[in-house]
Amino acid sequence: MESTIKAVHATNRGGIPFLMPDTLADIGISDVSVAYSDFFTGKTNVRDHITSVASKSKKEGALAQYVGMAQDTFLIPASDDNQMTEVRPANKKETVHVMTPFGHQQINFEQYLEDVAALKPALAVLPIPIMPKEVPTAAAPKNVAIKMVRYREGLMKNAAKMLCKVPAKFDVPLLVPIASRDNLSEICEIVEKSEAIVGYSLSAAPLGDDTQTYLSDLIDFLPKKQIYFTTVSCPLEACEAALAGATHIHSDVPTRLASMGLAYSFSLDMKEYEGKKALAEDGVAAPKAKQPLLTNLWDRVHQRDTSPLVEGCGCYACAHHQQAYIHHLTSIRELTGSVLISAHNVHSWQRLVERLGSFGSDRAGLVEFVGWFRRVYG
Amino acid sequence: MANPAKHANPTKRGWLPYLSTSARASMPSSGLILLDSATEATMSTEQTSSEELPHGKSEALEYQCIAKDHLSRASLLTLPHGVVDTPIFMPVGTQGTVKGLTASELEEEPINAPIILANTYFINLRPGTDLLDEIGGLHKLEGWSRNLLTDSGGFQMVSLLDLAEFTEEGVHFQSPVDGTELLLTPEKSMAIQNSIGSDIMMALDDVVPVTCKDHARFELAAERSVRWIDRCIAAHTNTANQNLFGIIQGGTDPVLREYSLKHFMERDAKLPGYAIGGLSGGEDKADFWRTVKQCCDVLPPSKPRYVMGVGYPVDLVVCVCLGADMFDCVYPTRTGRFGTALVPTGTMNLRLAQFREDSRPVMQGCRCFVCRTYTRAYLHDTVSETLTGQLIAYHNVAYQLQLMRGLRQSIVEHRLEAFVRDFMAKQFPEGAPQWVRDAVEAAGMSLE
Secondary structure, rough: OOOEEHHHHOOOOEEEEEEEEEHHHHHHOEEEEEEEEHOOOOOOOOOHHHHHHHOOOOOOOOHHHOOOOEEEEEEOOOHHHHHEEEEEEEEEEEEEEEEOEEEEEEEEEEHHHHHHHHOOOOOEEOOOOOOOOOOOOOOOOOOHHHHHHHHHHHHHHHHHHOOOOOOOOOOEEEEEEOOOOOOHHHHOOOHHHHOOOEEEEEEOOOOOOOOOHHHHHHHHOOOEEEEEEEEEOOOHHHHHHHOOOOOEEEEHHHHHHHOOEHHHHHHHOHHHHHEEEEEEHHOOOHHHHHOEEEEEOOHHHHEEEOOOOOOOOOOOOHHHHOOHHHHHHHHOOOOHHHHHHHHHHHOOOOOOOOHHHHOOOOOOHHHHHHHHHHHHOO | OOOOOOOOOOOOOOOOOOOOOOHOOOOOOOHHHHHHOHHHHHHHHHOHHHHHHHHHEEOOOEHHHHHHHHOEEEEEEEEEEEEEEOOOOEEEEOOOOOOOOOHHHHOOOOOOOOOEEEEEEHHHOOOOOOHHHHHOOOOOOOHOOOEHHHHOOOOOOHOOHHHEEEOOOOEEEEEOOOOOOOEHHHHHHHHHHHHHHEEEEEOOOOOOOOOOOHHHHHHHHHHHHHHHHHHHHHHHOOOOOOOEEEHHHHHHHHOHHHHHHHHHHHHHHOOOOEEOOOOOOOOOOOHHHHHHHHHHHHHOOOEEEEEOOOOOOHHHHHHHHOOOOOOOOOOHHHHHHEEEEOOEEEEEOOOHHHHHHOOOOOOOOOOOOHHHOOHHHHHHEEEEEEEEHHHHHHHHHHHHHHHHHOOOHHHOOOOHHHHHHHHHHOOOOOOHHHHHHHHHHHHHOOOO
């Protein structure tokens, strides 16, 4: 069954770290994200070049073509959406200030819309500043608390003003970033009426007892549209996102972990740990039933291990190489070590999201799977 | 010989020695083909009879020259892990990997490398022979099913000069990793390479930086290398599956080279192949090509000739013209990681601003996925990304292997001179340097 959730892989300037096109093709990557701030702000601005190239080509998707991706390419404002901060009116144009790895940059909202129309990504997240999740506590000094509230109110008003500039119809589907429920009514009203805005970009909530409460509280409030979970950092968070109704799960963590020598060690085979479910209910044996999500290839325990990273994984690294080799490469800081672990991690992540999406409307099946995953790996 | 590749006996009727490996594979099982009269006439007038084409066989190696053009040769080199079409460029995987490239990327077109390198000294440091003995050799550890050549550790006498002390017994190294001491003797080098399980093992030789001014040191190195080859031969325990190549030394002194050649030829029966070492270290180019020619003129034609540490595409072409068959160098991968691509006109530094809006591929006509997928502009824009370094390194290795295939095909089709002329015209639009012209002329050809 085709997955109803897309795994969106973050890129560094259009490339998934360490992975060349042949490996991506083996994994079956379907969607990647490119950060607007990487290419189109500050001194780096290849907008005209890309659109010029695209105008000469019959292919759709100038951005995808430029970064060499055959599949859908998503445009996000910054490599970490959470870094978007205040809005300052400048020259009567709303500008969002962004902290990026290249320093402080500005994204002009109207220019962004023009660029999106020219670049034709599969989907674009609007550069709306995200409301901070935390509210000032009662312990904060009164003047600070008042400033924070006014700041937040000001942000949301500016956000609403910026959203009003989005045409009712637009060639590229758009998403609005949301972080908390505060002052969302005005935004929701605009989103509800807009055909151009097809959904929301949400940061995955930190895991905890109130995760589902937080998510459902927020999502239930929003008009029913697509939900793009951004910068999901952990397979367990991906499970939470799936339960919350994600249509897209975006992450850059698989390759970041690979660069540190950390490989995913989870299996998606529920039968593999079925026996251990009984153990989990036995309070004495319960801790032993938990399996690690990650394995550290720096650890000498892998030095002589001739088995693959994960039995039955099917990724390039597991099909062709042993843990001993990957440990060797990692311990001597060879680039190929990161390549192989990335191939494994991205493959694992892709399969996990596909699995989460494979349940479709089978809510009970998804709940059972997530429950099993939490029990084994939580 | 483990897993010998099968190929037709060149003396049988109907066997066309000029076909490449892939073309031969698609031939009917009878091995007979129909020739049109024009082709047959061409063969009868230009084809060197198969009896004149050198052929040599050792326990674990078979060398069959299938075509010659002037001094250069196109050959089939059959090794325990498959056939190598020569001339061949061998990508370097010093520590058990060609940096950033997977085994599949090396095996598949357009790279399709039949042999890669590893380094004895570094592999002995990490992961070490204990692990290799346990796992069954470097092929198994690395997941590489094709041929491996291991350098003996000799070059580390140059690259780790500050950490090495030379004696007649061997070389005392201090590990650059943890400072531990290792005495690398010819016996030790052979033992390590036996554990690695490489198809071609290099003898431990006394290597002197070619730019050294101390002639006495070169004399000592040439003499010592002869003494060490005897020790290597005696210590090599796996002749049925691994081939020991001797290394001709002597710097750029023709007298010392002659000395080295003479003494190695006396041991020819025990050596399946030869390397020309001690070059590509900054010497004058005239000395470089003359030394290569001197050695190729003397080395037995029925055995492969490997020029170590070459290199630049121009050097590859020149050495092939002079009769060399095998080459290795870190240059394509290293320069790729720093953003420089190899192209027919020389090099392309993709960091330069001139590529900012260049929507062409790196090289027109290149079959690699880098040239099929990315523009120069994109690679320029992302040149500081690790992935882009990998992409350019991949293209460079593919370029080198495609260049060697082009050379080989030109030898088979007896148009090497035209190939070299065309190649040099692109590399040097203002005219090739004198040393290139001299070398090509010495090979019986002309760039004019």
